[in-house]
Amino acid sequence: VPNSIITLTTDFGEESPYVAAMKGVILGINPAARILDLSHQIPPQDLRHAAFFLSNAIPWFPSEVIHVIVVDPGVGTERALLYVNVDGHQLLVPDNGCWTELACAVPDKRVVLRLANPTFWRHPVSATFHGRDILAPVAAHLSLGIEPGQLGPPVQDWVRLAISPPVCEGDVWSGEIVFIDHFGNLITNIPRDAFQKMASPKLLVKIGDEKVRPVWVRSYANVPAGTLIALISSSDTFEVAVSMGDAAARLGVRAGSGIRVVIEP
Amino acid sequence: VPNSIITLTTDFGEESPYVAAMKGVILGINPAARILDLSHQIPPQDLRHAAFFLSNAIPWFPSEVIHVIVVDPGVGTERALLYVNVDGHQLLVPDNGCWTELACAVPDKRVVLRLANPTFWRHPVSATFHGRDILAPVAAHLSLGIEPGQLGPPVQDWVRLAISPPVCEGDVWSGEIVFIDHFGNLITNIPRDAFQKMASPKLLVKIGDEKVRPVWVRSYANVPAGTLIALISSSDTFEVAVSMGDAAARLGVRAGSGIRVVIEP
Amino acid sequence: VPNSIITLTTDFGEESPYVAAMKGVILGINPAARILDLSHQIPPQDLRHAAFFLSNAIPWFPSEVIHVIVVDPGVGTERALLYVNVDGHQLLVPDNGCWTELACAVPDKRVVLRLANPTFWRHPVSATFHGRDILAPVAAHLSLGIEPGQLGPPVQDWVRLAISPPVCEGDVWSGEIVFIDHFGNLITNIPRDAFQKMASPKLLVKIGDEKVRPVWVRSYANVPAGTLIALISSSDTFEVAVSMGDAAARLGVRAGSGIRVVIEP
Numbered sequence: 190v191p192n193s194i195i196t197l198t199t200d201f202g203e204e205s206p207y208v209a210a211m212k213g214v215i216l217g218i219n220p221a222a223r224i225l226d227l228s229h230q231i232p233p234q235d236l237r238h239a240a241f242f243l244s245n246a247i248p249w250f251p252s253e254v255i256h257v258i259v260v261d262p263g264v265g266t267e268r269a270l271l272y273v274n275v276d277g278h279q280l281l282v283p284d285n286g287c288w289t290e291l292a293c294a295v296p297d298k299r300v301v302l303r304l305a306n307p308t309f310w311r312h313p314v315s316a317t318f319h320g321r322d323i324l325a326p327v328a329a330h331l332s333l334g335i336e337p338g339q340l341g342p343p344v345q346d347w348v349r350l351a352i353s354p355p356v357c358e359g360d361v362w363s364g365e366i367v368f369i370d371h372f373g374n375l376i377t378n379i380p381r382d383a384f385q386k387m388a389s390p391k392l393l394v395k396i397g398d399e400k401v402r403p404v405w406v407r408s409y410a411n412v413p414a415g416t417l418i419a420l421i422s423s424s425d426t427f428e429v430a431v432s433m434g435d436a437a438a439r440l441g442v443r444a445g446s447g448i449r450v451v452i453e454p
Numbered sequence: 455v456p457n458s459i460i461t462l463t464t465d466f467g468e469e470s471p472y473v474a475a476m477k478g479v480i481l482g483i484n485p486a487a488r489i490l491d492l493s494h495q496i497p498p499q500d501l502r503h504a505a506f507f508l509s510n511a512i513p514w515f516p517s518e519v520i521h522v523i524v525v526d527p528g529v530g531t532e533r534a535l536l537y538v539n540v541d542g543h544q545l546l547v548p549d550n551g552c553w554t555e556l557a558c559a560v561p562d563k564r565v566v567l568r569l570a571n572p573t574f575w576r577h578p579v580s581a582t583f584h585g586r587d588i589l590a591p592v593a594a595h596l597s598l599g600i601e602p603g604q605l606g607p608p609v610q611d612w613v614r615l616a617i618s619p620p621v622c623e624g625d626v627w628s629g630e631i632v633f634i635d636h637f638g639n640l641i642t643n644i645p646r647d648a649f650q651k652m653a654s655p656k657l658l659v660k661i662g663d664e665k666v667r668p669v670w671v672r673s674y675a676n677v678p679a680g681t682l683i684a685l686i687s688s689s690d691t692f693e694v695a696v697s698m699g700d701a702a703a704r705l706g707v708r709a710g711s712g713i714r715v716v717i718e719p
Numbered sequence: 720v721p722n723s724i725i726t727l728t729t730d731f732g733e734e735s736p737y738v739a740a741m742k743g744v745i746l747g748i749n750p751a752a753r754i755l756d757l758s759h760q761i762p763p764q765d766l767r768h769a770a771f772f773l774s775n776a777i778p779w780f781p782s783e784v785i786h787v788i789v790v791d792p793g794v795g796t797e798r799a800l801l802y803v804n805v806d807g808h809q810l811l812v813p814d815n816g817c818w819t820e821l822a823c824a825v826p827d828k829r830v831v832l833r834l835a836n837p838t839f840w841r842h843p844v845s846a847t848f849h850g851r852d853i854l855a856p857v858a859a860h861l862s863l864g865i866e867p868g869q870l871g872p873p874v875q876d877w878v879r880l881a882i883s884p885p886v887c888e889g890d891v892w893s894g895e896i897v898f899i900d901h902f903g904n905l906i907t908n909i910p911r912d913a914f915q916k917m918a919s920p921k922l923l924v925k926i927g928d929e930k931v932r933p934v935w936v937r938s939y940a941n942v943p944a945g946t947l948i949a950l951i952s953s954s955d956t957f958e959v960a961v962s963m964g965d966a967a968a969r970l971g972v973r974a975g976s977g978i979r980v981v982i983e984p
Contacts, residue, residue, distance in 0.1 A: 690845075
């Protein structure tokens with residue numbers, strides 16, 4: 190439908206004209222498209238950040254929305270560009286693995302095509318900006334109702350990010366800090382189930398070389414400001430934070446760090 | 455009406471997926487809603503910044519727009535979430551005082567309800583993200599035309615920010631730097647009336663321990679670049695700035711600092 | 720038409736309420752307007768940055784879109800505000816030269832008016848925020864269908880940024896780094912034609928006092944991460960970059976720096 194929603198997620202920042210160029214290209218093809226920014230502050234070329242972002246953003250949207258993702262360190266190489274339909278969510282995205290976590294939950298409800306039909310691209314196609322020259326125009330044409338099948342052939346294989354699932358041995362969980370948010374909260378991949386039976390578990394947490402004993406809470410403000418806390422994140426995983434503070438700065442931690450949690454009920 | 459405007463103001467930043475999740479939840483309930491970002495760069499948990507922002511943004515909008523505000527240090531505690539109608543502007547906002555300056559001017563045109571009806575929430579409600587699970591879905595349902603009265607009961611009391619009004623003694627005004635903008639301009643709460651009768655007042659300004667004599671101007675470029683100036687802000691209050699420069703950096707000042715102005719006509 | 724698109728490009732940042740106030744003013748006049756952010760991260764008062772941004776953003780839009788630009792160091796002085804129609808693109812912009820590069824390509828398809836009719840302004844007009852009080856309301860009225868001729872009289876002269884075109888002497892091009900993007904890529908004004916005949920030119924590049932020999936590539940990922948590279952930018956000019964890195968940081972360069980390129984075929 191002409192007034193379809195097209196969302197944009199990029200690592201372009203906002204001081205550069207790249208996002209604006211993509212918006213112009215979309216509206217040049219479909220002036221009725223409703224463009225919605227998700228983020229242009231994905232850290233440059235950070236596929237893991239993009240993967241976490243998409244996993245925690247896309248599922249909330251109604252199906253049929255078209256999501257354009259341009260975190261594309263491989264632009265201009267032989268890496269493919271993909272049309273992906275996961276459970277009704279439509280993505281246009283470089284084949285670099287940033288979207289594959291989304292598809293784990295619903296392997297049966299997945300269509301993946303390789304963009305190969307230059308009819309729907311802008312020409313000449315630059316070597317460094319396929320967001321503007323391929324993904325944006327394809328999104329606009331999709332919003333006007335072309336059949337996805339016209340974009341290119343199905344593919345059976347694509348790049349996957351190497352992700353280590355969290356491991357549980359007895360009372361010890363080993364996982365990863367998969368994301369640090371704007372507040373400096375440390376979001377891990379250790380599932381909430383690990384803590385579900387405990388009203389108030391005692392925790393010994395090892396991050397890097399540091400061992401800490403965060404206070405288990407329901408939410409940030411249940412303790413005095415500055416307290417190191419542990420809780421269930423809004424993504425339903427284990428989170429370490431500082432009440433009214435910045436845990437990443439306090440503990441000197443970066444995304445991708447390992448974390449070990451010893452749970453003493 | 456389905457194509458209602460819903461604005462978003464948060465302290466979430468743009469690298470995190472939280473704003474995107476809220477947009478997805480809104481569109482999942484009302485796909486025709488027109489979502490408009492006001493800011494996601496309110497400094498984390500900074501209620502005074504949020505209060506200034508809202509006082510200088512909301513009144514410009516037409517009434518009937520729905521404004522969602524998520525600066526919410528108390529999420530997951532017993533703090534209430536509110537529906538507020540001030541002079542026709544509809545706000546969905548935590549009960550932390552960030553909106554109350556808006557209501558001072560029009561005490562008679564005010565409705566305040568406590569969100570208490572879980573029918574309009576997303577379930578399960580997380581302990582740390584009521585923006586996504588309560589405020590966003592309530593906004594979407596409001597945009598579809600539900601009666602505000604369905605959201606919860608009226609309340610007569612709510613949190614207010616402690617704000618010290620500026621004080622005038624003879625030719626001396628004492629007030630506060632209530633906001634430092636993106637340019638480093640110092641916006642105070644001293645009213646323009648204090649200067650209204652003077653074409654070109656002489657000023658002695660004390661900020662912290664520093665005494666300065668800014669040049670009184672109409673606007674920034676009326677003097678050489680680098681000049682310390684004083685003028686009436688676009689919020690109709692006293693402002694200290696540096697022409698083509700950053701007064702906050704020059705004077706080492708932060709929002710919340712006291713300011714004293716001696717006016718020599 | 721009521722649901723016209725109005726884009727906003729400013730140097731206001733997003734922590735201040737200035738952009739939100741402009742959005743409110745526009746919607747107060749035309750509630751159906753479709754507001755689209757291009758950027759609010761133009762560096763403060765940086766007209767050259769704004770000029771590059773506009774030249775690389777506006778041409779991608781369909782004509783009839785209304786673009787409001789507020790990078791306005793001269794606000795409150797006698798500088799004019801302009802309505803510009805360049806090849807169908809409509810701009811509302813201070814007369815400071817930030818838009819004039821756009822007009823070079825199409826001198827015949829240009830209308831420039833001086834905003835002089837206060838009927839379409841918000842009153843009282845502040846001395847420091849003409850974006851809110853003049854440009855935003857004029858954009859909203861335009862979107863409702865008023866004739867541009869009602870805004871003010873045509874003008875034949877306007878401010879132009881002093882721009883030195885690149886110079887070629889034999890195999891040596893001298894130009895300027897006109898823009899540094901979010902990734903730290905150095906975009907110059909040396910045209911792609913200079914390199915067109917060479918499949919793989921050898922380059923000696925002098926930036927400031929530093930001489931470097933970047934590897935000529937088609938795109939960023941065609942060489943190992945960290946390699947200093949040269950390529951054709953998505954603006955069709957010569958670009959210096961670091962594969963998966965930040966060339967501006969590596970070379971200590973700022974926008975406006977001169978660059979010399981010796982091409983050895």
